[in-house]
Amino acid sequence: MSRIVYVNGEYLPEEEAKVSVFDRGFLFADGVYEVTSVLGGKLLDFEGHARRLRRSLDELDMPTPEAMDDLLEIHRELVARNSIVDGMVYLQITRGAPADRDFAFPGAEVPPTLVLFTQSKPGLAESPAAERGIRVISIPDIRWGRRDIKTVQLLYPSMGKMMAKAAGADDAWMIEDGAVTEGTSNNAYIVKGGKIITRNLGTEILHGITRAAVLRFAREAQMEVEERPFTLAEAQEADEAFITSASTFVMPVVAIDDATLGDGTPGPVARRLREIYLDESRKTAI
Structure with missing residues (x-):
């Protein structure tokens, strides 16, 4: 049909x-x-x-x-x-x-x-990638300045995904003035010492709907959250990392460029946030 x-x-x-x-x-x-x-x-x-x-x-x-x-x-x-x-x-x-x-x-x-x-997308919430984590590469962020508007101008993010594919990775994080802005189609996070760090809202990044929900759930679960820019070096030295988007929910990141995070498997914070997000979102789905 x-x-x-x-x-x-x-x-x-x-x-x-x-x-x-x-x-x-x-x-x-x-x-x-x-x-x-x-x-x-x-x-x-x-x-x-x-x-x-x-x-x-x-x-x-x-x-x-x-x-x-x-x-x-x-x-x-x-x-x-x-x-x-x-x-x-x-x-x-x-x-x-x-x-x-x-x-x-x-x-x-x-x-x-x-x-x-x-x-x-049958089994959307049971993604095998969430069990193993994804690998990302870093690329320059050369997009227009109003990334907070969700426009259909997606050529560079599409190119970024192809750059990642060519490098044997799953996605790319974009870098501007030494700091991570976001992924090609997702918001980016790192975890250090149990603290969740993600870039604060502004014109530099999309105001993710999943981002807002995940941060709210994290705070309700008494997790510490800091909203600020973080550098690529900080990300590569983090305990764990993850991305959020409407289609991937909370997706662990296990490597950034050549740097493996932790033991190379999804970390406990990302795993717990994915579980919470899916549970809570299903309760309020309409």
Whole structure:
């Protein structure tokens, strides 16, 4: 059975889904997106993703094509129509498709483009990578300055993942002025002496929804958290490290470049936080 996707008010078989060649998401990467995980047929932290979506749209002066309650119903309908048990719902909004290509933003008469689709990921929470940990490399961070806006401008992160693959690693951490900003599609953390250290929020990193939940759960569990930039050298000398994202949850990092962390296996803090996050998120899934 063909996957059903949503395009501008219609539920369609993916083969019939189309957007204009003049869409600004295609021509200018003039769009934003969100990815919401699904476990047991329910959406994880939808409200957090909705808040960030509103913020991204506001920062780019882009209209919202649907009310957030309506977007929730579209998410649920796609999950049901595609029989998603574990997986993700991808949402993208662009500034729409004017009659021709022009750097200037179109007027209000051009409606935004809204696309959603699902990805089935059976056993999403039982990732083998979480048991063994992942290896990351360091690369320069040469992205634009507003990384706090979740735009579809993902060419360099995509290149970073390919650099990691070519190096025999799983992902890359980006470095700016000697400090780690974040991973290619995730927030980065180290653990030293039991303390969790992660970069503070700003325009340099994405304000991760999973990040916010994990830090809240860590503090509730009486874990010490420090939000500040940390250097690559600090990371390589850490007791353990991990990443967070909507699709990986809490993922242990066991090596950074040529430096092995601890005994080369996932550390206790990352393991415990993954367990807490999955337990608590399932309780509040909708």
